[in-house]
Amino acid sequence: MSAITVGHPVALRRPIYGWALHDGFVVARRNLIQTLRVPELLFFSLVQPVIFVLLFAYVFGGAIPIPGDGASAADAANAYRQYLMPGIFGQTVAFAAAASTVGLAEDMSRGIIDRFRALPMSPSAVLLGRTFADAVRQILVLTVLSITGLLVGWRINSGLFSAVLAYAFLLFFAYTVAWVGAWIGLSVPNPETANTAGLVWLFPFTFLSNAFVPISSMPDWLQPIAAYNPISTLVLATRELFGNPTGIQPHYWSLDHAALYTLISCAVLIGIFAPLAVRKYRNATAR
Amino acid sequence: MSGQPAVRAEGISRTFGEVKALDGMDLVVQRGQVVGLLGPNGAGKTTMVRILSTLLKPTSGHAEVAGFDVVKQANQVRRMIGLTGQYAAVDEYLTGRENLRMFGDLFHLTPGYVKARSEELLTSFGLDDAADRPVRTYSGGMRRRLDLAASLIARPEILFLDEPTSGLDPRSRLGMWQVINDLVADGTTVLLTTQYLEEADQLAQDIVVIDHGHVIAHGTAEQLKDRIGGDRIEVTLHDAAAAERAARALGSVISGHPLIEDNKVSAPVSGGSMVLVGAIRALDLEQIEIIDIMLRRPTLDDVFMSLTGHLAEDETQRPEPTRRRGARRR
Numbered sequence: 001m002s003a004i005t006v007g008h009p010v011a012l013r014r015p016i017y018g019w020a021l022h023d024g025f026v027v028a029r030r031n032l033i034q035t036l037r038v039p040e041l042l043f044f045s046l047v048q049p050v051i052f053v054l055l056f057a058y059v060f061g062g063a064i065p066i067p068g069d070g071a072s073a074a075d076a077a078n079a080y081r082q083y084l085m086p087g088i089f090g091q092t093v094a095f096a097a098a099a100s101t102v103g104l105a106e107d108m109s110r111g112i113i114d115r116f117r118a119l120p121m122s123p124s125a126v127l128l129g130r131t132f133a134d135a136v137r138q139i140l141v142l143t144v145l146s147i148t149g150l151l152v153g154w155r156i157n158s159g160l161f162s163a164v165l166a167y168a169f170l171l172f173f174a175y176t177v178a179w180v181g182a183w184i185g186l187s188v189p190n191p192e193t194a195n196t197a198g199l200v201w202l203f204p205f206t207f208l209s210n211a212f213v214p215i216s217s218m219p220d221w222l223q224p225i226a227a228y229n230p231i232s233t234l235v236l237a238t239r240e241l242f243g244n245p246t247g248i249q250p251h252y253w254s255l256d257h258a259a260l261y262t263l264i265s266c267a268v269l270i271g272i273f274a275p276l277a278v279r280k281y282r283n284a285t286a287r
Numbered sequence: 288m289s290g291q292p293a294v295r296a297e298g299i300s301r302t303f304g305e306v307k308a309l310d311g312m313d314l315v316v317q318r319g320q321v322v323g324l325l326g327p328n329g330a331g332k333t334t335m336v337r338i339l340s341t342l343l344k345p346t347s348g349h350a351e352v353a354g355f356d357v358v359k360q361a362n363q364v365r366r367m368i369g370l371t372g373q374y375a376a377v378d379e380y381l382t383g384r385e386n387l388r389m390f391g392d393l394f395h396l397t398p399g400y401v402k403a404r405s406e407e408l409l410t411s412f413g414l415d416d417a418a419d420r421p422v423r424t425y426s427g428g429m430r431r432r433l434d435l436a437a438s439l440i441a442r443p444e445i446l447f448l449d450e451p452t453s454g455l456d457p458r459s460r461l462g463m464w465q466v467i468n469d470l471v472a473d474g475t476t477v478l479l480t481t482q483y484l485e486e487a488d489q490l491a492q493d494i495v496v497i498d499h500g501h502v503i504a505h506g507t508a509e510q511l512k513d514r515i516g517g518d519r520i521e522v523t524l525h526d527a528a529a530a531e532r533a534a535r536a537l538g539s540v541i542s543g544h545p546l547i548e549d550n551k552v553s554a555p556v557s558g559g560s561m562v563l564v565g566a567i568r569a570l571d572l573e574q575i576e577i578i579d580i581m582l583r584r585p586t587l588d589d590v591f592m593s594l595t596g597h598l599a600e601d602e603t604q605r606p607e608p609t610r611r612r613g614a615r616r617r
Binding site: 028034038111114117119 | 368393
């Protein structure tokens with residue numbers, strides 16, 4: 001039985017760009033293969049944002065006026081769809097966090113996490129791989145959403161470079177919230193709790209923003225909260241990059257420097273939640 | 288380095304809140320040896336394996352695997368070991384081949400090596416036909432074999448097997464035993480835990496019996512059996528009254544206290560098969576009708592009974608900390 005011979009020297013690779021990234025990619029590849037093996041899950045994760053587009057475009061759309069645009073009712077409805085799509089993009093990529101929460105909680109409840117932890121791999125690789133794969137999945141989601149948007153009348157009114165930049169912003173934001181989701185996934189006791197805990201904070205987080213209604217339409221005390229919500233600045237920056245209507249903004253530093261504020265927020269969030277999540281992961285099975 | 292034992296643990300304790308899972312556990316496994324860690328549920332077997340494989344830190348005590356400290360040099364330890372737990376630790380959605388590739392990559396082996404080694408292992412473990420099917424479609428025995436293959440991808444010197452056959456049907460169990468024996472024949476050091484006395488007897492040269500988190504006996508299966516005396520005679524009679532009478536009648540033949548259970552009498556004897564003749568004569572003299580009579584070597588069950596006062600498999604579950612939240616049994 002020479003085939004299963006053990007204790008012999010094996011061919012080892014040399015690190016090229018650090019093992020954390022290499023191991024992260026290996027785990028990300030595994031997570032993406034998983035996605036392809038459960039096409040039903042992928043399908044339904046695409047259906048939800050599409051339903052949101054149709055609901056807001058046709059049900060709520062006429063009732064939410066965008067200040068500064070549209071003279072007739074038809075113009076107003078069209079203006080709202082232009083306004084809406086970046087909001088839906090922003091909300092959808094934020095919900096990528098829930099996938100990270102559930103995915104990690106499921107991993108942690110299974111035997112495979114023991115094997116990962118008993119391997120001489122980078123301790124952050126499982127988290128890097130999870131967040132990276134969840135962000136990559138958003139490329140597909142954004143593609144489907146963009147096509148749906150084009151079908152209901154949304155248009156990109158800027159150059160190619162600006163549009164690519166807008167999508168890059170959205171994906172970076174997806175990667176950022178995936179870390180928050182990862183931390184939640186490691187903090188909950190089981191996958192069932194993760195299903196709820198992963199979603200519950202996302203509703204106030206995404207709705208207390210300019211994603212669907214202008215900030216100027218909110219009560220005064222709520223406006224600063226919405227203005228400093230990174231979703232608002234992400235959506236505003238995206239609207240500007242796509243050349244879509246932004247409505248009239250109240251004056252807040254975050255809204256005046258939407259792109260910069262979004263990047264700072266992402267850096268701060270990753271700076272907080274990535275180390276927290278890695279620490280939780282290291283201690284997770286030691287309880 | 289070659290002179291050191293593969294595993295050396297001294298005074299390992301581990302508490303989970305109020306529960307003391309390990310309480311001053313000592314263990315030495317020499318290179319090339321197969322040691323069986325035998326004990327009932329909750330004895331601390333799994334906790335010990337998790338500490339030695341760097342998954343869990345001891346509350347106190349010191350352990351070295353392949354000469355490396357399991358706490359301070361965890362990554363060096365991980366290079367030397369393979370671990371197969373009670374639950375198949377492979378990805379359900381990936382195929383068998385994809386799983387092996389992933390673990391090989393995470394071991395930082397070269398892609399060419401991983402490919403060749405995966406083929407070898409898939410063939411040796413009879414998984415060739417299933418190699419490109421998602422693991423979800425595998426049977427329990429196939430999962431365990433893939434799990435063991437994954438542990439062997441980097442040719443570890445030391446293999447930890449935590450209840451490698453629990454939950455398997457008898458045929459799959461025999462298959463696993465065959466694979467483990469092959470590994471052992473190749474010189475792998477193996478530390479395996481089991482609650483099946485038969486399994487420890489079959490696989491391990493050296494058996495460490497643990498209960499309540501520490502070692503209560505240690506030796507080869509034969510040594511352990513000798514510790515509770517040699518052979519035992521077992522006589523089955525019509526009823527309990529006859530058993531009482533038989534116990535008295537056997538007084539001159541047996542060499543220790545008779546044990547009466549319902550209509551059965553058993554007792555240690557010395558003197559080989561000739562005692563059977565003596566016993567039958569003694570019983571016949573008292574006109575006691577015998578249903579069945581036999582001489583048997585003590586089993587590890589007897590050893591366990593005499594060491595702990597309870598049967599290994601009778602043990603009611605102690606509040607052993609579950610290995611992780613939401614653990615699923617398959």
